[in-house]
Amino acid sequence: MAAAVALLALFLRNVDLWRVGSDIVRARPEWLLLCLATMPVNVAIRSYRWQYLLEPLGSTSFGNAFRATVVGFAASSVLPARAGEVIRPYFLARQETGDHRMTATGAFATIILERVLDVITVLVLFASYVFVFGRDLRVVNPVAFAWLQRIAFVGVAVAVVGLAILAALARHPERLGQLAARLGRVAPGLGTRIGAIVERFALGLGAVRRPLRLLIALLWSFPLWLCIAAGIWAGAVAFDLDIPFTGTFPMIQLLAVGVAVPTPGGVGGFHAAFRYAATSLFNAPDEGAVAAAIIVHLFTQIPVLLLGLVFAAQAGLNVGAMRRLASAPQPGSSA
Numbered sequence: 530m531a532a533a534v535a536l537l538a539l540f541l542r543n544v545d546l547w548r549v550g551s552d553i554v555r556a557r558p559e560w561l562l563l564c565l566a567t568m569p570v571n572v573a574i575r576s577y578r579w580q581y582l583l584e585p586l587g588s589t590s591f592g593n594a595f596r597a598t599v600v601g602f603a604a605s606s607v608l609p610a611r612a613g614e615v616i617r618p619y620f621l622a623r624q625e626t627g628d629h630r631m632t633a634t635g636a637f638a639t640i641i642l643e644r645v646l647d648v649i650t651v652l653v654l655f656a657s658y659v660f661v662f663g664r665d666l667r668v669v670n671p672v673a674f675a676w677l678q679r680i681a682f683v684g685v686a687v688a689v690v691g692l693a694i695l696a697a698l699a700r701h702p703e704r705l706g707q708l709a710a711r712l713g714r715v716a717p718g719l720g721t722r723i724g725a726i727v728e729r730f731a732l733g734l735g736a737v738r739r740p741l742r743l744l745i746a747l748l749w750s751f752p753l754w755l756c757i758a759a760g761i762w763a764g765a766v767a768f769d770l771d772i773p774f775t776g777t778f779p780m781i782q783l784l785a786v787g788v789a790v791p792t793p794g795g796v797g798g799f800h801a802a803f804r805y806a807a808t809s810l811f812n813a814p815d816e817g818a819v820a821a822a823i824i825v826h827l828f829t830q831i832p833v834l835l836l837g838l839v840f841a842a843q844a845g846l847n848v849g850a851m852r853r854l855a856s857a858p859q860p861g862s863s864a
Contacts, residue, residue: 532790532791532792532797532798533792533793533796533797533798534797535797536787536790536792536796536797536798536800536801537796537797537800537801539797539801540797540800540801540804540819540822541819543815544815544816544819545815545816548816549816549819549820549823550820552768552816552817552820553820553823553824556767556768556820556824557766557767557768557769558767560763560764560766560767561763561764561767561824561828563759563760563763564760564761564763564764564767564824564825564828565828565832567756567757567759567760567763568760568828568829568832568833569832570756571753571756571757571760572595572598572599572602572833573595574749574752574753574756575598575643575753576591576594576595576597576598577591577594577749578643578646578746578749578750578753579594579598579639579640579643580594581742581745581746581749582639582642582643582746583635583636583639585742586635586636586639587635589621593621593624594621596620596624596840597617597618597620597621597624598617599833599836599837599840600613600616600617600620600837600840600841600844600846600851601613601614601616601617601620601837602833602834602837603833603834603835603836603837603838603840603841604616604617604837604841604851605793605794606793606794606830606833606834606837607793607794607834607848607851608793608848608851608852609791609792609793611791612851612852614640614644615637615854616851616854617636617640618633618634618635618636618637618640619633619854620841620844620846621633621636622636623844624844642746646746646747646750647750647754648687648688649688649747649750650747650750650751650753650754651754651781651782651785652684652685652687652688652782653685653688653751654751654754654755654758654778654781655677655680655681655684655778655779655781655782656681656684656685656688657775657778658677658681658775658776658778658779659674659677659678659680659681659779660678660681662773662775662778663677663775663776663778663779666810669812670809670810670812673809673810677779677810680782684782754781757781758774758777758778758781759774759777760825760828760829761777761780761781761784761825762774762776762777764821764824764825764828765777765807765813765821765825767821767824768817768820768821768824769817770807770811770813770817770818770821771811771812771813772807772811772813776810776811779806779810780803780806780807780810783802783805783806784799784802784803784806786798786802787799787800787801787802787803788802794826794830794834795826796826799822799826800819800822800823800826803818803821803822803825803826804818804819804822807821807822
């Protein structure tokens with residue numbers, strides 16, 4: 530909570546709140562509607578990608594994957610430290626029936642893979658802006674362009690190496706077990722904790738042992754993040770911010786850093802990162818950037834929060850129960 534308050538104070542520093550309110554009232558409704566519409570599309574694509582990653586571990590329906598994804602988003606909106614990532618596999622396991630139920634442990638492993646695929650995708654989009662789409666920034670803001678270029682070089686290298694490592698480990702997941710064994714010999718206490726994580730990760734890699742399956746999952750990540758970019762861009766256009774569609778690619782990179790701060794729903798971190806990116810990269814007015822950040826965040830959080838709470842209530846879960854699930858040491862092997 531302290532982190533959220535500090536980030537919100539940074540976000541609202543030296544801002545005319547009366548003008549922010551006026552900008553929100555005058556925002557263009559058709560673009561706000563488009564911004565809002567991208568959220569269910571984003572969740573649907575994310576759910577389909579997750580269902581695809583889960584297939585080798587057990588059959589699950591798109592409906593169950595969608596409900597679990599929405600409940601996970603809702604949990605992350607009201608609980609700190611992205612608790613929804615832990616709750617999502619539990620919720621999915623609760624929904625599965627039959628002889629081949631999806632285990633929470635296996636589902637949790639695929640979520641780790643999702644995050645790796647997301648990082649690679651965001652880095653590729655970021656690099657595409659720096660080296661292809663954002664060359665005009667070199668003239669308008671040479672300092673920012675040079676800064677982004679250095680980050681992009683590192684990002685591309687990380688993406689290539691990360692994808693190569695994933696492909697190699699997907700073909701030989703037993704190497705993770707060997708690594709955990711070595712850690713156990715060097716530091717028994719630390720090795721035990723890391724070994725549990727490694728075991729879950731190895732299980733997830735077993736689900737994508739075929740490189741083609743991993744590649745297809747990565748390809749699905751691009752429409753997912755382009756949809757997210759479209760929502761940010763529509764929100765910016767609604768407030769007449771002069772940000773091109775491809776300009777959202779570096780913004781996403783900075784937003785990822787902002788929401789990494791463990792506050793519920795990314796409150797504060799998202800807002801501060803949005804304002805900084807819009808004003809420093811594209812010379813957006815402070816009040817307009819603040820107004821856009823508030824509305825874009827609300828539109829990406831409130832609808833999925835309400836729907837997620839409905840799905841959770843239908844399954845007999847309230848916020849207190851979700852908090853207890855999130856505080857569990859690790860996902861178990863079943864619901």
